[in-house]
Amino acid sequence: xxxxxxxxxxxxxxxxxxxxxxxxxxxxxxxxxxxxxxxxxxxxxxxxxxxxxxxxxxxxxxxxxxxxxxxxxxxxxxxxxxxxxxxxxxxxxxxxxxxxxxxxxxxxxxxxxxxxxxxxxxxxxxxxxxxxxxxxxxxxxxxxxxxxxxxxxxxxxxxxxxxxxxxxxxxxxxxxxxxxxxxxxxxxxxxxxxxxxxxxxxxxxxxxxxxxxxxxxxxxxxxxxxxxxxxxxxxxxxxxxxxxxxxxxxxxxxxxxxxxxxxxxxxxxxxxxxxxxxxxxxxxxxxxxxxxxxxxxxxxxxxxxxxxxxxxxxxxxxxxxxxxxxxxxxxxxxxxxxxxxxxxxxxxxxxxxxxxxxxxxxxxxxxxxxxxxxxxxxxxxxxxxxxxxxxxxxxxxxxxxxxxxxxxxxxxxxxxxxxxxxxxxxxxxxxxxxxxxxxxxxxxxxxxxxxxxxxxxxxxxxxxxxxxxxxxxxxxxxxxxxxxxxxxxxxxxxxxxx
Amino acid sequence: xxxxxxxxxxxxxxxxxxxxxxxxxxxxxxxxxxxxxxxxxxxxxxxxxxxxxxxxxxxxxxxxxxxxxxxxxxxxxxxxxxxxxxxxxxxxxxxxxxxxxxxxxxxxxxxxxxxxxxxxxxxxxxxxxxxxxxxxxxxxxxxxxxxxxxxxxxxxxxxxxxxxxxxxxxxxxxxxxxxxxxxxxxxxxxxxxxxxxxxxxxxxxxxxxxxxxxxxxxxxxxxxxxxxxxxxxxxxxxxxxxxxxx
Ligand code: SF4
Ligand code: SF4
Numbered sequence: 001x002x003x004x005x006x007x008x009x010x011x012x013x014x015x016x017x018x019x020x021x022x023x024x025x026x027x028x029x030x031x032x033x034x035x036x037x038x039x040x041x042x043x044x045x046x047x048x049x050x051x052x053x054x055x056x057x058x059x060x061x062x063x064x065x066x067x068x069x070x071x072x073x074x075x076x077x078x079x080x081x082x083x084x085x086x087x088x089x090x091x092x093x094x095x096x097x098x099x100x101x102x103x104x105x106x107x108x109x110x111x112x113x114x115x116x117x118x119x120x121x122x123x124x125x126x127x128x129x130x131x132x133x134x135x136x137x138x139x140x141x142x143x144x145x146x147x148x149x150x151x152x153x154x155x156x157x158x159x160x161x162x163x164x165x166x167x168x169x170x171x172x173x174x175x176x177x178x179x180x181x182x183x184x185x186x187x188x189x190x191x192x193x194x195x196x197x198x199x200x201x202x203x204x205x206x207x208x209x210x211x212x213x214x215x216x217x218x219x220x221x222x223x224x225x226x227x228x229x230x231x232x233x234x235x236x237x238x239x240x241x242x243x244x245x246x247x248x249x250x251x252x253x254x255x256x257x258x259x260x261x262x263x264x265x266x267x268x269x270x271x272x273x274x275x276x277x278x279x280x281x282x283x284x285x286x287x288x289x290x291x292x293x294x295x296x297x298x299x300x301x302x303x304x305x306x307x308x309x310x311x312x313x314x315x316x317x318x319x320x321x322x323x324x325x326x327x328x329x330x331x332x333x334x335x336x337x338x339x340x341x342x343x344x345x346x347x348x349x350x351x352x353x354x355x356x357x358x359x360x361x362x363x364x365x366x367x368x369x370x371x372x373x374x375x376x377x378x379x380x381x382x383x384x385x386x387x388x389x390x391x392x393x394x395x396x397x398x399x400x401x402x403x404x405x406x407x408x409x410x411x412x413x414x415x416x417x418x419x420x421x422x423x424x425x426x427x428x429x430x431x432x433x434x435x436x437x438x439x440x441x442x443x444x445x446x447x448x449x450x451x452x453x454x455x456x457x458x459x460x461x462x463x464x465x466x467x468x469x470x471x472x473x474x475x476x477x478x479x480x481x482x483x484x485x486x487x488x489x490x491x492x493x494x495x496x497x498x
Numbered sequence: 499x500x501x502x503x504x505x506x507x508x509x510x511x512x513x514x515x516x517x518x519x520x521x522x523x524x525x526x527x528x529x530x531x532x533x534x535x536x537x538x539x540x541x542x543x544x545x546x547x548x549x550x551x552x553x554x555x556x557x558x559x560x561x562x563x564x565x566x567x568x569x570x571x572x573x574x575x576x577x578x579x580x581x582x583x584x585x586x587x588x589x590x591x592x593x594x595x596x597x598x599x600x601x602x603x604x605x606x607x608x609x610x611x612x613x614x615x616x617x618x619x620x621x622x623x624x625x626x627x628x629x630x631x632x633x634x635x636x637x638x639x640x641x642x643x644x645x646x647x648x649x650x651x652x653x654x655x656x657x658x659x660x661x662x663x664x665x666x667x668x669x670x671x672x673x674x675x676x677x678x679x680x681x682x683x684x685x686x687x688x689x690x691x692x693x694x695x696x697x698x699x700x701x702x703x704x705x706x707x708x709x710x711x712x713x714x715x716x717x718x719x720x721x722x723x724x725x726x727x728x729x730x731x732x733x734x735x736x737x738x739x740x741x742x743x744x
Pocket of ligand 1: 075077078079082083099100154156158
């Protein structure tokens with residue numbers, strides 16, 4: 001793709017809802033998966049003959065197997081409440097990025113083939129045949145949804161466009177039209193165990209390097225163990241934590257926390273990935289297959305607990321789906337929830353006084369926190385609803401002196417997506433990513449101007465990579481984004497407690 | 499027995515069967531369809547009581563809509579609440595003797611007819627005035643509003659302008675219920691009102707009016723947030739769920 005030419009949206013004083021400008025993003029489409037990527041995840045290599053019929057059948061099958069789809073496709077009243085809730089609409093003005101309009105791309109086809117009104121009065125209810133034009137439109141706009149679920153918070157029936165996008169991508173994959181970025185990555189997880197395709201020996205090398213770095217920095221032997229049988233905790237973290245900035249500071253933070261708390265832990269070279277992109281493409285068998293590696297690793301290593309690192313959708317999969325997909329976890333210590341989020345672990349240790357944190361070490365930073373979509377709207381931490389907002393903030397506030405939240409309607413369950421979630425974190429979608437980040441950048445600008453915020457902490461690998469890339473488009477320094485456990489890592493005083 | 503009476507009697511039997519049968523079938527489909535994964539929109543209640551409370555708030559005060567958009571909430575809530583009062587008020591035409599509480603809400607029920615119209619007018623105006631809502635509006639959305647407005651308007655016209663023989667009307671409906679048909683008064687406005695109501699009943703189970711049963715079945719709203727504490731399996735996740743390979 002040629003260097004994308006587009007205008008970065010202006011940040012105004014307040015977020016305004018743009019007027020509809022049709023088709024402004026009709027050209028945005030990610031690279032199509034090659035046959036080998038398709039086949040590595042169990043789908044036909046290319047758009048098959050008779051795909052129209054196959055797609056319609058697949059859609060029917062999906063709806064019959066999902067109460068969510070069944071209810072969502074019937075219930076929308078076109079009230080419009082969701083129309084100004086999607087960051088992609090706010091950033092692009094393209095009406096097909098309004099959640100209800102995105103749903104309608106699929107609903108129109110469902111109606112045509114599976115409902116009375118659509119079969120006999122298609123014009124009246126906007127039902128459409130499954131044609132190549134429709135498929136192209138699906139491919140474009142279902143890859144302009146980061147499955148962030150913000151729309152589902154505000155819909156009076158809880159209609160979740162993410163579910164519809166996942167179904168649409170599943171249908172497209174089933175007829176041979178897949179997205180290169182996601183499918184290639186899922187294939188790597190099946191083959192090697194992580195998104196990066198980083199084999200075991202390379203992983204070990206990287207971690208040894210990290211041990212040396214930390215030793216040099218702190219003078220303390222903080223271990224980064226791999227495949228250590230009998231460790232208490234298996235840490236499952238996004239593979240970006242192994243070397244991407246600023247993710248790696250988070251990983252160092254986890255290691256220091258375990259070190260100071262005296263908890264033995266290990267990574268697994270077999271299950272070296274928390275991310276599970278199969279969710280993005282709505283693929284059941286890939287979702288389960290990728291998750292199963294983790295169960296296998298936990299049993300193999302004989303650990304007692306599983307802790308998940310900083311990653312948004314991975315935490316959703318872990319928290320909401322693991323027990324269903326790869327449970328029951330009767331072989332683990334029943335005294336701990338399975339899985340546990342690293343923030344829950346650190347928070348508990350802070351509560352128990354097991355960590356020594358010197359907030360002043362972070363005094364160069366004025367911090368805000370970006371709630372990641374999947375953590376906020378699709379999971380929980382701790383034992384009360386909303387713990388996913390309280391716990392990471394508590395961890396941050398225990399590590400820094402200066403903290404300011406962004407505007408109330410842009411955090412917690414109303415948080416704005418980073419713009420790169422849901423399998424869209426790829427350079428072929430850079431225009432979409434930059435424009436979709438606008439609402440978050442807007443809210444960030446407010447706290448930058450008002451409080452001098454210079455550090456935005458996050459607990460999601462995708463958010464961190466996405467912001468690193470898009471912050472400069474909005475004239476913010478790219479290293480403004482950081483890990484929550486990066487802050488912990490700086491604050492923690494090793495050697496004070498052993 | 500006039501032809502009009504026969505036609506309307508048959509119309510209401512048909513409409514009632516379609517409404518009841520159609521909605522019952524849809525409810526059956528919703529109840530039967532599995533929800534394989536846990537997908538409540540969080541923060542979500544962690545107990546069943548909490549979920550009941552969440553849904554109660556959704557159907558009484560439209561909580562999510564309130565968070566979302568105050569105008570739609572205002573018009574939508576006024577319309578629905580007025581509709582409820584109007585429906586309850588109409589029970590007096592189907593019960594003998596009239597229940598006391600139905601008699602008590604009668605005065606409010608009458609004004610509620612205006613409430614319906616105001617709510618509908620607001621919602622309809624948005625379909626023209628707000629470009630985003632205009633974009634997502636189909637012809638069927640206009641027709642639905644026209645139908646509802648027609649029902650409310652014809653009802654109000656009868657109440658305030660062209661009074662109908664309400665005693666005979668009640669006899670007609672009680673007759674339908676008891677299968678002892680009585681003649682239907684034939685004023686024009688009444689026939690229009692009843693025809694529109696029957697139409698609404700017939701299209702209910704094949705239209706977006708399914709949001710009424712749907713709201714109770716929406717997994718993002720009715721699931722308990724307890725996936726770690728209780729293993730959830732259904733549909734495809736229930737297949738081979740017991741036998742893990744590990
Ligand atoms: S808020 Fe819900 S019901 Fe209203 S238009 Fe959006 S999806 Fe449809
Ligand atoms: S899930 Fe998020 S990205 Fe997708 S339509 Fe809804 S608000 Fe937009």
